Amino acid sequence: MSYEIAKAGxxxxxxxxxxxxESATQGAGGLVYVGxxxxxxxxxxxxxxxxxxxxxELGTECLGVHxxxxxxxxxxxxxGFARFRLGSAAPSQxxxxxxxxATSQAAxxxxxxxxxxxxxxxxxxxxxxxxxxxxxxxxxxxxxLRRLDEKLASADDLDKTLCLGLGYPEGPISLLxxxxxxxxxxxxxxxxxxxxxxxxxxxxxxxxxxxxxxTI
Numbered sequence: 001m002s003y004e005i006a007k008a009g010x011x012x013x014x015x016x017x018x019x020x021x022e023s024a025t026q027g028a029g030g031l032v033y034v035g036x037x038x039x040x041x042x043x044x045x046x047x048x049x050x051x052x053x054x055x056x057e058l059g060t061e062c063l064g065v066h067x068x069x070x071x072x073x074x075x076x077x078x079x080g081f082a083r084f085r086l087g088s089a090a091p092s093q094x095x096x097x098x099x100x101x102a103t104s105q106a107a108x109x110x111x112x113x114x115x116x117x118x119x120x121x122x123x124x125x126x127x128x129x130x131x132x133x134x135x136x137x138x139x140x141x142x143x144x145l146r147r148l149d150e151k152l153a154s155a156d157d158l159d160k161t162l163c164l165g166l167g168y169p170e171g172p173i174s175l176l177x178x179x180x181x182x183x184x185x186x187x188x189x190x191x192x193x194x195x196x197x198x199x200x201x202x203x204x205x206x207x208x209x210x211x212x213x214x215t216i
Contacts, residue, residue, distance in 0.1 A: 001052065001113040003030030008037035013057055013083035013091060020118035030114055033057060039066040053107035054078045060134065060190040063098045063127045075102030079111050084133050087179030095122045096131040129194035138188045138200055144172035145203035181209035
């Protein structure tokens with residue numbers, strides 16, 4: 001599936017050169033807005049309805065922020081996407097592709113094909129803040145940080161228990177320290193504000209890391 005790229009600032013999904021970017025073709029049927037300003041670029045774009053599909057890179061926000069919503073019947077040929085990336089770590093191969101209730105199935109499949117052709121793994125989800133991975137993993141990280149604050153065990157023993165007991169490749173404390181507690185705070189705060197659910201409220205250690213980052 002052919003597509004062209006419209007760059008709009010720094011991209012968390014594609015911070016470096018990638019086969020997906022290199023395979024783009026000017027004037028192709030699909031259009032992919034890449035970068036932190038993707039939503040604004042989409043808003044000022046033209047002739048979207050004539051495209052095979054239009055894809056907007058998302059942060060934690062819903063696709064509906066950029067396309068609008070109407071009585072749960074919203075949807076067109078526009079999809080959202082984000083390549084999962086934990087903090088400062090390199091992006092994973094996972095693309096979360098976001099659809100609205102009435103998004104064209106043809107557009108979803110065309111966008112999925114474009115990402116898969118570049119070697120990425122695509123999952124499709126409905127339009128919710130944080131999509132799949134962040135909705136599942138952020139409460140887990142917050143719970144681990146809170147148990148550390150409560151002195152249930154040392155950071156090393158908490159990590160070791162989850163690695164050996166559940167087969168995780170890396171414990172949550174080590175993972176967050178490596179990829180950025182401050183970034184976890186930012187994402188978890190956004191989800192807590194959007195969803196109002198206590199498990200997303202950032203743990204104390206994440207808040208301290210974020211505040212410390214602002215003072216340095």
